Amino acid sequence: MKKTFEKNTFNKRLKSMLKVDTRRLIISPFFYIMVGISLVVPILILVMTSMMDGTVSTNPQTGQETVMHGFEYVWQILGSVSSTSAEQSSMSMDLVSMCNINMMYFAIAILVCVFVCDDFRSGYAKNLFTVRSKKTDYVISKTIVCSIGGGAMILAFVLGSVIGGKIASLSFEMIGFNAFNLICSIISKVLLVPIFVSIFLTMSVIGKQKSWLSICLSLGIGMFLFMVISIASPLNAGIIHITLCLAGSGCFAIGLGAISNIILKKTNLV
């Protein structure tokens, strides 16, 4: 007895996989929680730091006084203006440099790891991979959908920053950049997301159902690249930054996507 099977083209497979992942992201409360956090965090940071601005704390043992410095203007929470001067480009560990949009890439790691690990933890991977012997569509789809999710978190953070700035009555003044640069900077930050998503996705397929392992690996490996964010997307960004971020995203997505694909192919999925 001869049995014929319908041709399952790459386009058809990718389309169906994108549908699955998009539906999962849209109906998942976790995604909305993460976007909500991205919206609320900058509001809290801006309001709290403006309240603490100028506060003097004294070390009871040494008697040394430390003055807390908050944000001078809203856009500082989205990054800094790149400069060639050694003084400005040196690493500083104050509140402004720690509590900014870069934190969101840590949060994106959690979103990606939980999103991917849920496939394996719930056992849905069995249904997915039984009908998909090629893992490429899975990797591509996850990269695209998680990048959209991560992009939404970045945009929510930008929106939260504007709201927080209004509440804290901070200045919206643009020093050393203009509105076009700001938009380019935000676009660059969104375009950086696929770079991190590719790393987190690779770590997630290594960890599979162990989301804690994926998150630890993602944060560990991702940390090496977090410093790139401020360099690649400064507040005075231009088209060149967008182009570089786009090219970087493409390279990382393809390179790490291929690695994820190999890991899925060569390892047991359940």
Next chain:
Amino acid sequence: MNAIEIRNLTKNFGTKQALQGLNMTVPIGSIYGFIGENGSGKSTTEKIICGLIRQSGGSVKLYGKDYTDIDIRAKVGVLIESPGCFPNMTVWNNLKLQADNLSIENPDDEIRKILKLVRMEGSAGNKYKNCSLGMKQRIGIAMALLGNPSLLVLDEPINGLDADGMRIMREVLVDIAKKGATIVISSHILGELEKIATHYGIVRGGKMIAEMTAQELDESCRRFVAVKVTKTDMAKSLLMRKYLRIEEDENQYLRVYDETTPEKIVCYLYENGVLINEIKTDKIGLEEYYIDLMKDKGGR
């Protein structure tokens, strides 16, 4: 051409050899009962067929092509161990995801049809985590049935089902097989499996120790004459004097496995003053055949 052809399949988990050169042939359109003890390699074989784990050696062919063929694999339905559903999603959304995964046209109609088939139409809005074990099992079956699969791989699908659920499941599987689908079903509930299976494969220690059709099994099952008497002990000692293989089953029937007729036994016992309450001829079922086979192969 067969639906599944496995040759010399091996799988090692570290130093443990889960499969040791397993061979398996599943004809198209058959309901293949895959039987074996816990840890004998059934689930491992099924996972390899579905591409969920990689084999260490050997070949697996589905419909004459390598098991990684994308077109064939798109028509495989699976229920291995537990249904792969997201606990916080509703039953409907879980099925909808699988319908998307399979690129089903008119997914809503298809889902309604499948839910009706597994008698779950009233529970579509329930969260998966709130469903009972039996309901979850039926959802798993519904997931596997979506997209009209050509090959169904079911691992313990009737676990947790009540009597009515088992009957429904039997009817569903027979109906699907009639439409041309091939079903590989592993279960420890051999009595249920016996009602539907057309072929059997018995696996032990990672090797296939017997493969046969239902007809071949029927022919190789031992026939016996079973009698129920009032004086069981006396009848037993009498029968043991004349016949070689006598056993008492759990229902207090004395089984005579030797070549004989009920008439001869009735006459013999009557002549020796034993009255018979019931007498019947029968043969051992799949379960007893399996136990016998395991004993022969040095098992229990």
